[in-house]
Amino acid sequence: MYAIIVNPSSGRGKATQLFQRVEQLLIQHNMPYEALLSDSTEASNQFLENLLGSRKLSAVVVIGGDGTTGSIVQLAAEQSIPLAILPAGSGNDAARAFRLTHDPLVFVERLRDFSTQQVDLLDVDGKLGITIAAAGVDAEIGDKANHSFYKSLLNKIGLGGLAYPFAAIHTISTFTPFEVNLSIDDEPYFWQRTWLIAVGNTPSYGGGLRVCPEALTNDGLMHITVAHTANLPSLLLRLFPKLLQGNLIHSPSITYLTGTTITLEANRNILLILDGEPIHAPHFTIRLQSEALKLVDTSE
Known part of the structure; x- marks a missing residue:
């Protein structure tokens, strides 16, 4: 049944x-x-x-x-x-x-x-998700887009995915970067000005925005994109538009990493969104649960 x-x-x-x-x-x-x-x-x-x-x-x-x-x-x-x-x-x-x-x-x-296939999942402090765990300005953008009046208007004409770029313009201009200590498979990283951290099991969120372009759902790895260091004009006018295009970005302000366990320690409460569910905290532990879900193959 x-x-x-x-x-x-x-x-x-x-x-x-x-x-x-x-x-x-x-x-x-x-x-x-x-x-x-x-x-x-x-x-x-x-x-x-x-x-x-x-x-x-x-x-x-x-x-x-x-x-x-x-x-x-x-x-x-x-x-x-x-x-x-x-x-x-x-x-x-x-x-x-x-x-x-x-x-x-x-x-x-x-x-x-x-026919079924085994696919990986993200585990954020015990909460499982299938797409991307997004923390920082990208989470704020997603939350604003999901609760905006214009998303429902855009949905009515089949353009709901545009809510994300609309929300991005206002959110980035008012967002304050945060300090973060990351540990990825016990390898430490620190950035004083961090804009976003996207931990991907799939490449995209927000209706096709490929922030983790090399992520695969069955490779046993999380693909992590960190935007950091850049000033606001650079992020808004140069880096974020390139992120939205879904290509790898060659910039000292964008770091791509992979791993199976990541701990995130920020200097304040930040918003993380996993499959649309918001979580507020200063600390997160994200693990990859390899082949954790049986997905029925309903591909074309």
Whole structure:
């Protein structure tokens, strides 16, 4: 049996429409399921826990965006339940990284074929995520974009991904860099003026912004991008536009690293966002959990 989580808020109602088509196909192919339409993480996890207590689940199906997916990753990984994603959000960075289909017909066909792959996850102080752990100005930008009035307006015309660049202009101009001590696999680093630290399991966030361009989801490594030292005009006018283009940047103010464990100690509380969930703290420990999740292959 399949447990289906649908976020009716995703994609201006697109998730609900996709579910209706998926439901028709599941009935047509005599594939049993139970579904919950909710944007509540608590309700979704309770729904799954109730099913786990009484049924054997073939997979958890998520129809929604990255936030909805991120809210289910923890339980799916801990219970070793395969996860299938039908993207319906404005960003869909997890689906982009795995080249997952947006077509409900192809999606159900892949469910019937049922091939899975083991993928890595990020573990931020016990919280699991599938895309990028972003700390600093990029997290502030993402938080501002997600709660902005213009994101809903852009979503209505299918341009929700532009909310991130819009939010960046204001956020960067008012953000104060922080001091940070990093330890990556016991190798120490220190920067007095740090703008952002992006720890990537996937290359992109914010609807396709490739801040960790060389990140892979199954290479057993975290790919880390740090923007530091630069003054505000340089960051705003030169470095950040290049980061948005998704290419490697050759600059003394951009450092690329890889590792399996990173500890981050800032001189103040900073915001970190993991799969859309905000966490405020001065200290974070991030570990790579290799092959921690079974992902159903629903690629095109």
